[in-house]
Amino acid sequence: LLGVRHHGPGSARSVVRALDELRPSIVLVESPAETTAAFRWIGDDGLEPPVALLGHVVDDPHRAVFAPLASFSPEWQAVRWANAHGVPVEAIDLPLANTLAQRNGDGALADELFDEGGPVDPLGELAAAAGEPDAERWWEDVIEHRGDGLPAFAAVAEAMSAVRAGRVGSRAELQREAHMRKAIRAAAKAGHDPIVVVCGAWHVPALDVNAHATSADAATLRGLPKVKVAVSWVPWTHERLATASGYGAGVRSPGWYDHVFRHPGPDGVARFFVDAARVLR
Numbered sequence: 001l002l003g004v005r006h007h008g009p010g011s012a013r014s015v016v017r018a019l020d021e022l023r024p025s026i027v028l029v030e031s032p033a034e035t036t037a038a039f040r041w042i043g044d045d046g047l048e049p050p051v052a053l054l055g056h057v058v059d060d061p062h063r064a065v066f067a068p069l070a071s072f073s074p075e076w077q078a079v080r081w082a083n084a085h086g087v088p089v090e091a092i093d094l095p096l097a098n099t100l101a102q103r104n105g106d107g108a109l110a111d112e113l114f115d116e117g118g119p120v121d122p123l124g125e126l127a128a129a130a131g132e133p134d135a136e137r138w139w140e141d142v143i144e145h146r147g148d149g150l151p152a153f154a155a156v157a158e159a160m161s162a163v164r165a166g167r168v169g170s171r172a173e174l175q176r177e178a179h180m181r182k183a184i185r186a187a188a189k190a191g192h193d194p195i196v197v198v199c200g201a202w203h204v205p206a207l208d209v210n211a212h213a214t215s216a217d218a219a220t221l222r223g224l225p226k227v228k229v230a231v232s233w234v235p236w237t238h239e240r241l242a243t244a245s246g247y248g249a250g251v252r253s254p255g256w257y258d259h260v261f262r263h264p265g266p267d268g269v270a271r272f273f274v275d276a277a278r279v280l281r
Helices: 007-022 033-041 075-083 098-100 110-114 122-129 135-144 149-163 171-189 201-207 214-221 253-262 267-278
Strands: 002-004 026-032 049-056 060-069 088-092 195-200 227-235
Touching: 002 007, 002 075, 002 149, 002 201, 007 075, 007 135, 007 149, 007 195, 007 253, 026 033, 026 049, 026 060, 026 075, 026 171, 033 049, 033 075, 033 088, 033 098, 033 227, 049 098, 060 098, 060 110, 075 088, 075 195, 088 171, 098 171, 098 227, 122 135, 122 149, 135 149, 149 201, 171 195, 171 201, 171 227, 195 201, 253 267
Parallel strands: 002 195, 026 088, 026 195
Antiparallel strands: 049 060, 049 227
């Protein structure tokens, strides 16, 4: 279970390092189930990030959701790795057919529909526990400037277990995590080993299939309403990945994170100032 921050460059590098080390027989990604077919284009020269997956109700197109991805998004790098190595990759989140049937959508970003019920700022809680008032700076220091691979994911899992302790999720969150556990069990039943799951760090403590009964998950998912949906790729921008745009899963400075992903380490920081000076001149 590789718990990441969406659009985190260090998380993305850690995912690639972990995949290189683990060599899974299948990669499962937190993304609406219908997006699996669209994954085959990731890594193709014709699809240049940032882009977004657009899912909409066929008979009511304004009921739609956008799921943005950049080159520094861990999910993008996970799918790209799987495609390059000929490894099956599947989207395992609750289908849009169920999600959009229960909610209006209306051009929402994915976090508006899929991340209900979480704490307002889990990174803020962890940063505060570490004595750091700036959650973004704290997370950059411990995760995004590093890309340490498997040790980073072990630490993230432990931290998120502490943040989630004693908390009961919303109905939407319980449905999503039940569906992801169902997909993990299906991959195991099909004989895949090892299985790697790339998901938001928040979900890691809940995706231990041994800690949840199959029958309980089936009951959670039974009888959910459905609508017919379609999925396609659409262009996106770094600006629209910014928190300032209103995107709840966004980052403070997407251009900076793009640079950090392409040029990691202290030399990359120096290079950023050189590039900035060149632009200003």
